[in-house]
Amino acid sequence: MSNSPWFAIQHPLTSRRRFLLGLFSFTLPLILWCAVSYTPFIWHPMIRVESPGGVSWFRPGLLVERAVFATENAKALAANQPAATGTRANPVFLPEPHKVAQAFYTAFTTEPKLRGDVWLHESLWRSIQTIAWGFLISSAIGIPLGILCGAYALWSRISEPVIDFIRYMPAPAFGALAVAVLGINDAPKIAIIFVGTFFQQVLVVANTIRRTDPSLLEAAQTLGCRGFRLVLHVIVPSKLAELYTDTRILLGWAWTYLIVAEVVGVSSGITFFINQQAKYRNFENVYAAIIMIGLLGLATDQILAFIGKRLFPWETQRPSRLRAFIVRLFSSRQTPLTASPKSPAISPASTEARS
Numbered sequence: 001m002s003n004s005p006w007f008a009i010q011h012p013l014t015s016r017r018r019f020l021l022g023l024f025s026f027t028l029p030l031i032l033w034c035a036v037s038y039t040p041f042i043w044h045p046m047i048r049v050e051s052p053g054g055v056s057w058f059r060p061g062l063l064v065e066r067a068v069f070a071t072e073n074a075k076a077l078a079a080n081q082p083a084a085t086g087t088r089a090n091p092v093f094l095p096e097p098h099k100v101a102q103a104f105y106t107a108f109t110t111e112p113k114l115r116g117d118v119w120l121h122e123s124l125w126r127s128i129q130t131i132a133w134g135f136l137i138s139s140a141i142g143i144p145l146g147i148l149c150g151a152y153a154l155w156s157r158i159s160e161p162v163i164d165f166i167r168y169m170p171a172p173a174f175g176a177l178a179v180a181v182l183g184i185n186d187a188p189k190i191a192i193i194f195v196g197t198f199f200q201q202v203l204v205v206a207n208t209i210r211r212t213d214p215s216l217l218e219a220a221q222t223l224g225c226r227g228f229r230l231v232l233h234v235i236v237p238s239k240l241a242e243l244y245t246d247t248r249i250l251l252g253w254a255w256t257y258l259i260v261a262e263v264v265g266v267s268s269g270i271t272f273f274i275n276q277q278a279k280y281r282n283f284e285n286v287y288a289a290i291i292m293i294g295l296l297g298l299a300t301d302q303i304l305a306f307i308g309k310r311l312f313p314w315e316t317q318r319p320s321r322l323r324a325f326i327v328r329l330f331s332s333r334q335t336p337l338t339a340s341p342k343s344p345a346i347s348p349a350s351t352e353a354r355s
Contacts, residue, residue: 030097037096044088054081063089095284103288107273120273124292127258127269130186134193134261135254139247142201149202150209151231160206163199171196171257175264186268192261197254204250208242209235241312248304255297 004011013021036043047069052058054076064072066088073083095103107120118126148155171192178188212235220234236243262271270289277285309315 033097037090037094040088044090046089046091047086048089049084049086051085053084054079055084058084063092092281093283095287099284100287100291103282103284104292107285107288118272120270120289123268123270123273124296126186127262127271127293128296130189130261130269131193131254131258133186134190134257135197135251137190138194138197138201138250138254142198143205143243143247146202146205147209147231147236149206150212151235156206160203163202167199167203172260172264175260179264188264189261189268192264193254193257196257196261197250200253201246201250204246205243208239208246211242212238241308241315244304244308244312248301248308251304252297252301255293258293 004014006013006017045066046063047066049058049060049062049064049069052060053073055072058064058072064086069084069086076083112119145155145159149159150156174195175188175192178191182188182191216234216238217230220230225234258269259271259274262269263275270293274286274289277283277289
């Protein structure tokens with residue numbers, strides 16, 4: 001495996017290569033960002049004024065375009081005034097990575113500037129609540145309806161044509177209607193996330209249910225399983241792992257509607273923080289908040305993936321070393337939790353039963 005080519009088609013990579021490539025996928029954007037931010041000859045279209053010289057409207061620390069800086073200096077020299085001095089810099093909307101890293105910490109420790117504003121952790125918690133409620137309501141209705149559509153042609157023909165039509169309508173277009181019906185609190189935000197997730201969820205779940213193995217259905221019917229029991233005891237259990245994966249993917253979809261949802265009605269949550277910081281031109285805080293949303297979404301997905309591997313171990317082609325380590329850390333020594341799916345370990349209880 002270690003000598004296999006890197007570009008082999010549909011060939012699994014070793015754990016070491018997967019780790020290195022995963023690390024590279026995160027470091028490459030950071031390297032590019034550092035190169036653009038810290039290397040003057042790549043892209044620094046502004047001049048940060050250090051000494052205004054003979055230019056009356058220049059101030060120390062002011063950012064001006066390079067062409068304007070050159071023109072004003074030429075005018076100053078023509079008028080026998082000293083030239084201004086400065087260093088090349090990027091626009092204020094592209095802060096350096098170290099400033100964003102500092103903002104990550106100070107955003108949680110800096111008191112809000114205006115009375116009535118909330119702390120960042122309070123905004124973040126409110127956004128998480130909005131996402132959770134919108135996705136839970138969508139899943140509570142969308143998953144059962146998707147299962148019915150996938151299992152019964154009748155439900156499919158009644159529901160899917162109109163759902164397929166509505167899913168092309170952008171969820172933000174329902175913002176004004178949601179405010180008119182539900183008011184200006186959190187309800188319209190939850191409604192936007194529901195609209196953005198629900199219709200996709202029904203179609204994805206229905207498509208997953210349709211991929212049930214026909215031989216499995218035939219075997220169950222041969223044994224006398226009929227009607228809704230076939231759905232409840234055969235179809236759903238056989239596709240449970242895929243439905244779980246669908247839910248993980250659609251949760252990420254719900255996160256993408258958060259920013260749009262939170263500008264509907266009264267601004268709140270992490271979007272309120274981003275808008276406030278952009279208004280004060282604290283773009284390092286804006287970047288920190290955006291990255292924070294990405295990290296929250298990634299952490300949520302990885303936690304769900306970890307739980308999924310524990311719930312459906314037969315779906316795991318390659319046991320994760322991290323999962324094995326954490327499971328071994330929190331489990332008893334007698335629990336065979338790190339066994340390969342292809343060679344299941346035998347528990348002491350089963351050994352006793354066989355004997």
